[in-house]
Amino acid sequence: MHNCHSAYRVVTHIASRLVFLCVSVPLWFKGISVKRLLNAALVLAFVVVSLGAYVRLSDAGLGCPDWPGCYGHLVGIPDADHEHAAAAAAFPGKPVEAAKAWKEMIHRYAAGSLGLLILAIAALAWRREQRQQHSPALPTLLLGLVMFQALLGMWTVTLLLKPLVVTAHLLGGMSTLALLLWLRLGLEYPKPAISALSASPTLRLLGIVALAAVALQIGLGGWVSSNYAALACPDFPACRDGQWQPVDVPSAIHLAHRGGALLVALVVGAFAVALLRHRAPALLLAAALTLQLSLGIANVLLQLPLLLAVAHNSGAALLLTAVVFANARCRRPAWSISRAMPVGQGRTPAEAGPGIALG
Numbered sequence: 001m002h003n004c005h006s007a008y009r010v011v012t013h014i015a016s017r018l019v020f021l022c023v024s025v026p027l028w029f030k031g032i033s034v035k036r037l038l039n040a041a042l043v044l045a046f047v048v049v050s051l052g053a054y055v056r057l058s059d060a061g062l063g064c065p066d067w068p069g070c071y072g073h074l075v076g077i078p079d080a081d082h083e084h085a086a087a088a089a090a091f092p093g094k095p096v097e098a099a100k101a102w103k104e105m106i107h108r109y110a111a112g113s114l115g116l117l118i119l120a121i122a123a124l125a126w127r128r129e130q131r132q133q134h135s136p137a138l139p140t141l142l143l144g145l146v147m148f149q150a151l152l153g154m155w156t157v158t159l160l161l162k163p164l165v166v167t168a169h170l171l172g173g174m175s176t177l178a179l180l181l182w183l184r185l186g187l188e189y190p191k192p193a194i195s196a197l198s199a200s201p202t203l204r205l206l207g208i209v210a211l212a213a214v215a216l217q218i219g220l221g222g223w224v225s226s227n228y229a230a231l232a233c234p235d236f237p238a239c240r241d242g243q244w245q246p247v248d249v250p251s252a253i254h255l256a257h258r259g260g261a262l263l264v265a266l267v268v269g270a271f272a273v274a275l276l277r278h279r280a281p282a283l284l285l286a287a288a289l290t291l292q293l294s295l296g297i298a299n300v301l302l303q304l305p306l307l308l309a310v311a312h313n314s315g316a317a318l319l320l321t322a323v324v325f326a327n328a329r330c331r332r333p334a335w336s337i338s339r340a341m342p343v344g345q346g347r348t349p350a351e352a353g354p355g356i357a358l359g
Ligand code: HEM
Pocket: 053, 056, 057, 214, 217, 218, 219, 220, 221, 222, 224, 225, 226, 228, 229, 230, 231, 236, 257, 258, 260, 261, 262, 264, 265, 292, 293, 295, 296, 297, 299, 300, 304, 309, 310, 312, 313, 316, 319
């Protein structure tokens, strides 16, 4: 027990130092660019979304009954005997479960670091030299989103994992990731994208429909997970004992998610085929879609092993990023100020790309 306590103390110490370094070092670094911050934020957002799934799926969502601290501790969790006694007095009937509390706090530290990175991105986006090239509107919107996401994180705990809040929190995390990627891809302008001819209005419309279908499907997935309906249909492709119809609410929710998967397969598949001449986005879409469908089916057939369930969530994030990437390839990511510029003209000769049909 004593060893366990000192191990926790060491972990607490290291975790607090890590958070401190993650936040302060990049800001001290003179001349830090939005691009670098976006790269770091993108990686961290993917980690936070996956960690969130791990916390949810290992039933650690209520590992800390309060927010933002854990049993009142902003750094670490109750450790010493007197801290346990204080926690028991403040939260009767909710004994400290160290493993669950740590999972929850690590997710909060990672999400907090991401929030600070996004704050730094939004602050840099308002600098004059940056504003001349890119509108600060999207980074500011992203900052608003991440603040709302923190509120949803709090409500997830205080409203005891209400399905609507849990699903909204999942969608908020995925939207943060998607917006970060959109901003990052916007910085690549004016690298050549798909030519004006092939980026037809139909292709661009298909891209938007694919994005909407994936977003809807992620929402449905969160609805399955937060309603504990994952095992309501243990067979595949039928729900149970050769039956295709739902027999209760959980099986109806589960089957709606399978129906959504069919829709996603059709729309994203069609988008990939339409992009076939442009290898990278088409292959990425096909690979992410195949992986995600396989993970979903494997989760049903193997009865939801934790790692596969987390991988299914990360797979959804990958599929979303593939669809955002493909969309960015057929239109210019919209935060570029130079949108008003005629096709094929840049601010400098080097920037005069081949031109794309403007979205
Ligand atoms: C095609 C695209 C698909 C997407 C984008 C998608 C996305 C998601 C997401 C985001 C979740 C929530 C995960 C979480 O709470 O961490 C989820 C849950 C789930 N999905 Fe999918 N899914 C897809 C396809 C499928 C398919 C084909 C199946 C099975 C036939 C499936 C079965 C499940 C199950 C059983 C859960 C609940 C897991 C749990 O309780 O955590 N999914 N899905």
